[in-house]
């Protein structure tokens with residue numbers, strides 16, 4: 001009896017979800033008729049701990065596109081380190097705080113924990129290939145600015161250099177390193193590095209009447225899969241104010 005009730009509720013929920021999908025599709029002028037692939041029959045539900053059951057893990061493609069944290073730091077030996085991190089975002093306005101997650105305790109985390117500072121530089125379309133080159137798994141003794149053929153520019157408040165070719169850079173002081181844990185409380189070998197932005201460099205051409213123009217800067221965003229990236233254009237912008 002309980003199973004029947006649960007099944008009935010699941011059917012109702014599923015029907016409700018399909019109605020939402022149809023409504024959204026209609027609103028977005030999408031086609032819902034025609035042959036239905038096995039992935040389109042109802043909602044695909046999975047528990048990540050048991051596998052996603054799809055040809056590719058959709059997580060990165062769903063939580064995307066993501067801005068890229070192009071992080072530079074200085075090693076104890078003075079060698080500059082540069083690496084991209086797409087588990088990256090801003091977390092606070094005042095003071096501004098940014099953070100990235102290192103899956104494994106990588107050189108960037110080691111350097112930042114030791115030096116207490118790092119810089120972030122915006123990856124733009126002309127810098128995409130250099131950003132990618134800087135992700136190579138190389139020993140800490142290799143200067144990734146040289147590897148990626150970009151120029152280190154001296155920062156104003158911190159010792160770690162920023163990328164001279166990038167139109168926007170933040171100078172950051174380490175505020176926290178948090179080791180992530182699962183819902184069960186098990187420690188994960190992933191390290192969330194958070195830093196307060198103490199200095200900001202902005203190229204004047206990204207400012208239109210003094211307002212930073214996100215699309216004009218031509219940022220590169222990371223999508224899913226092994227190789228997907230996105231750009232943005234002014235045409236994709238729409239405006240919506242918060243309810244008062």
Ligand SMILES: Cc1cc2nc3c(=O)[nH]c(=O)nc-3n(C[C@H](O)[C@H](O)[C@H](O)COP(=O)(O)O)c2cc1C
Pocket residue numbers: 068081082083084085086087088101102103104106107108109131132134135136137138222
């Ligand atoms: C676009 C892009 C995004 C990446 N995002 C991450 C990330 O969020 N976390 C991570 O641990 N590695 C990420 N990587 C891989 C690191 O960049 C790579 O492991 C690098 O060698 C780390 O350098 P480091 O040891 O000098 O810090 C990313 C690579 C690319 C190309």
